[in-house]
Amino acid sequence: MGLFGELIEASGGRWIRGGLTAGLVGLIALALVNLNWRIVGGLDFAVLWQYRGALAEGLVMTLVLTAAAAACGMFFGTILAVLTQVPLAAARWFAIGYVELFRNTPILVQVLWIHFALPLVSGINTSAIVSGVIAIVLQASAYFGEIVRGGIRAVPAGYGEASDALGIPVYTRWRRVILPPAFRVMIPPFVNMTISFFKASAILTVLQVGELMTVSTRIANAIFKPIEILTLAALIYFLFGYAISQSTHWLERSLARREGR
Amino acid sequence: MTFDLNALEADYPLVLQGLLVTLRIVFYAILFGAVGSVVLCLGKLSGRGPGYRVAVFVIDFFRTIPEVVLIFWVYSCLPLLFGLRMSAEVSGIVALSLFVAANVAEILRAGILSTEKGQLEAAFSLGLPAPTIWRRVVLPPAVRRMMPNFVNFLTELLKASSLLSTIGVAEIVYQATVLGNETFAYLEFLTAVAVLFFMLIFPLSLYVRRAETRHFKRTSR
Numbered sequence: 307m308g309l310f311g312e313l314i315e316a317s318g319g320r321w322i323r324g325g326l327t328a329g330l331v332g333l334i335a336l337a338l339v340n341l342n343w344r345i346v347g348g349l350d351f352a353v354l355w356q357y358r359g360a361l362a363e364g365l366v367m368t369l370v371l372t373a374a375a376a377a378c379g380m381f382f383g384t385i386l387a388v389l390t391q392v393p394l395a396a397a398r399w400f401a402i403g404y405v406e407l408f409r410n411t412p413i414l415v416q417v418l419w420i421h422f423a424l425p426l427v428s429g430i431n432t433s434a435i436v437s438g439v440i441a442i443v444l445q446a447s448a449y450f451g452e453i454v455r456g457g458i459r460a461v462p463a464g465y466g467e468a469s470d471a472l473g474i475p476v477y478t479r480w481r482r483v484i485l486p487p488a489f490r491v492m493i494p495p496f497v498n499m500t501i502s503f504f505k506a507s508a509i510l511t512v513l514q515v516g517e518l519m520t521v522s523t524r525i526a527n528a529i530f531k532p533i534e535i536l537t538l539a540a541l542i543y544f545l546f547g548y549a550i551s552q553s554t555h556w557l558e559r560s561l562a563r564r565e566g567r
Numbered sequence: 568m569t570f571d572l573n574a575l576e577a578d579y580p581l582v583l584q585g586l587l588v589t590l591r592i593v594f595y596a597i598l599f600g601a602v603g604s605v606v607l608c609l610g611k612l613s614g615r616g617p618g619y620r621v622a623v624f625v626i627d628f629f630r631t632i633p634e635v636v637l638i639f640w641v642y643s644c645l646p647l648l649f650g651l652r653m654s655a656e657v658s659g660i661v662a663l664s665l666f667v668a669a670n671v672a673e674i675l676r677a678g679i680l681s682t683e684k685g686q687l688e689a690a691f692s693l694g695l696p697a698p699t700i701w702r703r704v705v706l707p708p709a710v711r712r713m714m715p716n717f718v719n720f721l722t723e724l725l726k727a728s729s730l731l732s733t734i735g736v737a738e739i740v741y742q743a744t745v746l747g748n749e750t751f752a753y754l755e756f757l758t759a760v761a762v763l764f765f766m767l768i769f770p771l772s773l774y775v776r777r778a779e780t781r782h783f784k785r786t787s788r
Binding site: 310311312313314316317318319322323325327329330337341342343345346406407409410411413414415416418419422423426427472480499504505506507508509511512519523524532533536537539540543544547551557 | 606609610612613614615616617618619621622627628631632633634635636637639640643644648649650679680682684687688691696697698701702705712722726727729730732733740743744747752754757758760761764765768769772
């Protein structure tokens with residue numbers, strides 16, 4: 307970052323760094339002075355080892371929900387994205403309306419709506435986990451659909467025109483010509499979106515679906531050790547979220563290998 | 568089952584009151600978060616030293632953990648650790664401020680670093696002093712480029728603020744669920760809340776899309 311480094315140094319980089327360090331030290335000192343040492347002394351992280359089984363189950367549930375959101379979201383999202391490109395106005399408007407509806411309301415409201423309001427309309431009572439999965443998949447379809455749409459738009463128009471000129475049938479045109487290069491540019495946004503849904507899965511705790519956050523709050527309430535268990539939960543979420551974000555490079559490399567270059 | 572608007576008639580002031588609480592919390596979170604974001608951004612731009620390392624970690628950490636976890640942690644752990652008494656609303660503002668600070672810091676940094684190299688080189692070879700470079704060369708286009716990202720994040724923040732209902736902040740979703748519990752008119756109240764959020768967020772999304780399309784056209788002439 308040569309030029310910017312120079313600009314920072316020219317604007318008094320030494321002073322900025324000094325000020326930040328001083329502020330950091332001050333903040334730490336303030337925290338140490340105000341910490342409730344009786345509570346800190348009573349912290350017992352070892353107790354969590356007892357609950358490793360439950361926590362692991364919760365983590366697995368979180369990862370399953372994330373994978374379901376990414377896989378189903380990608381599948382239905384691709385269909386939605388293709389629908390926005392077809393020359394049939396009704397299909398286009400359905401896809402656009404769906405995406406806008408789910409992108410512009412909070413997932414919490416969707417979850418609550420699907421669990422509490424939808425049964426009143428449909429007459430079918432869904433269990434918490436079913437409602438949760440429905441909500442997260444519906445929302446994922448909208449968000450992943452936008453990513454696929456962006457990817458398709460990044461494919462030069464010449465690809466579509468060339469397949470028209472060659473008389474390639476519609477299915478082959480999407481499957482072989484337009485979608486492969488579109489998927490390649492989609493990897494970084496796809497990974498980011500997967501992290502978003504990894505985070506969103508924690509929201510399903512309002513329905514107590516048994517993912518990591520549900521398990522953590524239950525344990526915290528049962529043994530009244532909120533600090534230990536919630537800090538641990540935050541760290542687990544951070545580590546796994548960070549691991550997912552690092553998978554971009556791996557995905558890009560493996561995709562490049564599969565295409566033989 | 569019919570959609571009964573009468574259910575809303577008696578209680579809609581409570582829903583609107585919840586909307587006001589939502590907007591108030593979002594306002595304060597942006598206010599405090601903005602200060603934090605500038606500090607974090609400076610830290611990450613400074614390139615080395617303890618401030619840099621802490622800023623990088625803080626930004627990554629608060630961007631990666633789920634907002635619910637952050638909200639629960641601030642609500643149930645922070646007061647215990649420091650012997651504070653905080654209302655649910657204050658905890659919510661603290662949690663969302665951290666969320667804002669980490670995310671906006673990254674937006675600021677991306678905007679600043681997207682300055683064209685040629686313009687910086689030109690500014691340096693003209694011998695402009697550093698404050699002038701910031702004020703005249705780096706920041707004006709950077710701010711313009713950041714606007715869509717800011718607005719996009721604002722929509723994220725509005726959506727995330729609904730999560731404060733889980734710790735009992737009397738914002739809009741909380742009011743709707745409480746009223747739903749009392750009257751069993753879940754369908755009406757939850758739909759009303761969804762509609763309100765949509766009306767709030769959709770114009771912002773439209774702006775973001777317009778701005779991005781404009782940018783797309785300009786860069787791919």
